[in-house]
Amino acid sequence: MSDEKVWPQQELGKELNNWGRWGADDEVGTLNFVTPEKRVQAAQLVRTGKAFDLGMPFDSEGPFKGAGFRNNPIHVMTLLPSDTAASPDGMISADDMVITGLQSATQWDGLAHVGYGGKFYNDVPAAAVNNFTGAARNSFPKVVDRLISRGVLLDIPAVKGVDRLDDSYQITEADVLAAEERQGVRVESGDIVCLRTGSYKWFLEGDRERFLGNAPGPCIDMCRWLHDREVAALAIDNSTGESWPSPIENAIIPFHQVVIRDMGLTLGEMFNFEDLVVDCEQDGVWEFMLCATGLKVTGAVGSPLTPIALK
Amino acid sequence: MSDEKVWPQQELGKELNNWGRWGADDEVGTLNFVTPEKRVQAAQLVRTGKAFDLGMPFDSEGPFKGAGFRNNPIHVMTLLPSDTAASPDGMISADDMVITGLQSATQWDGLAHVGYGGKFYNDVPAAAVNNFTGAARNSFPKVVDRLISRGVLLDIPAVKGVDRLDDSYQITEADVLAAEERQGVRVESGDIVCLRTGSYKWFLEGDRERFLGNAPGPCIDMCRWLHDREVAALAIDNSTGESWPSPIENAIIPFHQVVIRDMGLTLGEMFNFEDLVVDCEQDGVWEFMLCATGLKVTGAVGSPLTPIALK
Amino acid sequence: MSDEKVWPQQELGKELNNWGRWGADDEVGTLNFVTPEKRVQAAQLVRTGKAFDLGMPFDSEGPFKGAGFRNNPIHVMTLLPSDTAASPDGMISADDMVITGLQSATQWDGLAHVGYGGKFYNDVPAAAVNNFTGAARNSFPKVVDRLISRGVLLDIPAVKGVDRLDDSYQITEADVLAAEERQGVRVESGDIVCLRTGSYKWFLEGDRERFLGNAPGPCIDMCRWLHDREVAALAIDNSTGESWPSPIENAIIPFHQVVIRDMGLTLGEMFNFEDLVVDCEQDGVWEFMLCATGLKVTGAVGSPLTPIALK
Amino acid sequence: MSDEKVWPQQELGKELNNWGRWGADDEVGTLNFVTPEKRVQAAQLVRTGKAFDLGMPFDSEGPFKGAGFRNNPIHVMTLLPSDTAASPDGMISADDMVITGLQSATQWDGLAHVGYGGKFYNDVPAAAVNNFTGAARNSFPKVVDRLISRGVLLDIPAVKGVDRLDDSYQITEADVLAAEERQGVRVESGDIVCLRTGSYKWFLEGDRERFLGNAPGPCIDMCRWLHDREVAALAIDNSTGESWPSPIENAIIPFHQVVIRDMGLTLGEMFNFEDLVVDCEQDGVWEFMLCATGLKVTGAVGSPLTPIALK
16 A cells, blocks of 8 residues: 655645545535536537547457457357348347447546545545445446536647647646637536547557557646536546656556546546547537446446537 | 248338438438437427436346346456555556446347348348448447437326336337327427337336336337338337237237338337436426437447436 | 454364475465376276266356356357358358356366465465456466376265255265275375265256255365375365355355365366266276366466366 | 359368268267277376376467457456455455457367358258357267377478478378378377477467468368378367468368368367477377367357376
8 A cells, every 4th residue: 555655646636635525425526517507508509410429439459459457349249140040021130249348448437446545536445346346336327427518628739739749748737728728718617628639649540559658648737727627527538548657756647546536537538539629620619518428337437438529 | 031921010111111211321220310400409408407317227137137148247347456556656446347238238229230131221231240240231330429319208108097008018109199199299300219118117126027028119000100200219118129029920020120120210228217207297398308329339230328318 | 354363264274284385386286196196097097988077068057147256158159150151162160259257167266266364375465366467376277287187086975875965064074984985995195086965966956046055065174184185186066165154153165265275275166976976886986087177267266177087 | 152163172071971970960070989998098098197288378368369250368357355355264265257269279179160061060050050059069068078088199390300380381191191100100090189280389489470370281181091090089289270371262271171061070279289299209109198178168169178198
């Protein structure tokens, strides 16, 4: 467990801590900011009816190589037309199954995904996540009806004048403010922030190793802004959810620690903003209704999904 | 394959056939009725911001018994806090996977799920669905951005003055018209019809066998109405998607044949309308925005999902 | 972890402890008793060439119900004749996969399966078994070439004059000695003892619940005999590997603790001795060559197998 | 299906056909040559008690890349010491599962694996292998007690004076006879022939692509010899079971067709003879007892295994 060293992310976590803010039993965290009023506001952003699919396909061409504890999805047919070819009325049918990591493509990291000091969000002990129950508390299904809200895309590469951020670039609060300024948009309470690093281009170009490697992304400098703006959830287009490797020595995923464990923020990874960003740049509208519900796998710590942005 | 006998569902299918209606290469079918304008209309139905989760949990307590080609979902942890307990900063983490039939709980049947005469929707040959490619055509991912539209709940048991329909009851066009009349609502082009039979109560009450058994549901008598109204998709709360057993001897799933193969209609099963129906009865509003996207498993013939209705 | 209470199985374990006996790095335990000479002796027991299959089928009709962390095997076809029907020379082919607990039917429990006091056999720390490596030490593949030896069947119900032992019956050293006496056979160093309780009859009769339930089996009283005789491995026909529930309050599987963790003995469960016992009773020969190798799943804590006895 | 062209392998198949030889319902094929007497003979070959493990590990480092219908095995822990850390007596436990193609590492191809002309071995129709039953006939479990017999290793590279055969080299009857001559051994009725190509060295050297690629192996020229000698089963050390690509244009796996479908011969692939061959060369003894049973997965067309050779 943690030694006596003071870790900067954990110091910041103390400051931004939301434990108890929505009750001692809360398992929803910052998605509590998605109120009924927020849903109404989000729906009113659907003005032209354009839909953007922000999801990665789930298949064997995914980013993982097959070794390690995350695997690309395996799709297997369990019924085929040949099985039903003898039906009297000529009926044919097909069924299928999938074997997939819940974190193998576009995904939400739930509030039981990362913690420290023996605790997950809202004082949930490590032992609440185990092989018998999965996540007995803070499981993903608890937030499943909260993941439809106003989405705001922030295009950080555009601020820097590049098509994608450098490897391992650390996105700062200043970058985010500059993006808001450039785009003429402001992130508000209950929004789902869609943070574009451009890293997804590596995946689209077929360079899975670079997509999985030294990703640009937020580090703990962005946490206070997320907290102050009452962001409901954060979705990123890289594979790691934060800048990689971590700038804090011996702390592998410090940003995850603060946002998931201390703030109770659901974190999305491997979102594809490439089509959406082109449209937003063209029409100057960077807000939209984001429908980003996942699967209710009981006890799950995360969820695969196909996010859809409606403008 | 089919013998020379004339099958009533296939006769009807010829009449209601949509092949070529949206082009020879179309893989979307009646979800083409979900236009940009339709999405705008749907979003405008979000008035109070109430959200209803229409999904079944994905877990080992699902409706299936473990034998046969459909299995209840298996959730397995692939990373636990104990694996990361030695991290210098005390970080703990958890990951997980799922092994699940794509038809094991709340699901969409895609256009490669059922056909006859060696063909699926839009003249796709049976061999297009195989173990090498999954569904090479008509796969579920093709419709993934179309499954957000206006939803209309039709409560058939209420028409009959019961809390759930009798086993194997066949819902007719007259029943549906009576429900519209009673509820003061009208199904329009591009809607996703949510058809309540009450069968889901068996599942909620723990009687999995009866839920899987002789289900009430539509039979081919309802198809012409679905066609004339230009319904985009149909979601049902039973386990079989139509009345079971089929009233047509030797035709196991005649309704599937007509709607999926001839009309190109995506068919939902095991939706939970029990909370939603209470609310609709109370406020008299039977229309809502239905966000019912699934997973983009490449080549899949169906998809698990968590549908969310917003009012 | 363990409190200060003195647990009888752990006291006995200290006495019978084999740690270091075959070196500080040993991962084989009592299977070290299977020497080259022992293999030669075992082979010489093949006199008539009769073969007995002692395995349970791996399928969805297995003993488990689908809930919980053990599941019945799921067999899925991944290639079918219809996939290859278009081959120029008419070739057809089929392939398949299995999703199975390594403990879902006839199995060996390896030396990383059970421990106590934070340790597995030969001072291996609990953390050596984790999601990253599986069992980094004491994994099943380490013993894979040792599981062919002389087998001796001991029929305990016959000693008692019954066809199967009572539920939860605890087999004692006296029972085992009586069986040896009745059968005119003696267990020697390096043997694999096949201990028949008759419990497997419940499975054969279709009563899976009773087979999984209050099983007759050995308790810690038998450990000293196993130790003194230098038994290489013990295979049982019940589902739990010892009497169930445990006679020691708050100790769930005390026999496992002593034999696996302290003695380093590989323990088999769900072996089917029903055909073999009939033959042994008829010809009076209770010894045979037992070929009981499993699968080398890297990092596995156990293994499925099909044991074959040759007489 | 097959057109009118005369295929040389199918012509040969007619000549060597064993259908009906062991009865119209036989599902065992040439493994019928493993008689009780044969088992006794095999056991008598255990003279020094040396054991050789001929299996490939089952893990994510296997030969496959993760795409396609064969996948490397996935091993997942389902119970860990941390799950049981709170047990009163300090008991810790671990369990695990595997998701694996039955053809993903060392394997037997059963008699439902390959056919042609709409038929598998012994006139079994293609439709007998389907998603409902797996292989309803000719499934692997039918032969599970026959796979212990006399093994004979034939080292073809040694005949050629190389350490491994050239890519795509086709082993002929002359090669096999030369190996027998060089080694001073003769293959007899009921033997399991272990045919070394040296291809396994690629796998051991980490070149998975070459191991999977243009393999040396037998082609149909060897079939008559296998038939005349009454070989019970053939195990090879390459990944494809025959020379690759096939020398017969448009016939992908002609050798499989003849031996599996016409002769009813169970065919092994990815056996590791590298340690065994060194020993045989040293002591001049090329025969041994081969214990090569697999798993009884109901309906399986093949089986993973760990073959053990005893000398």
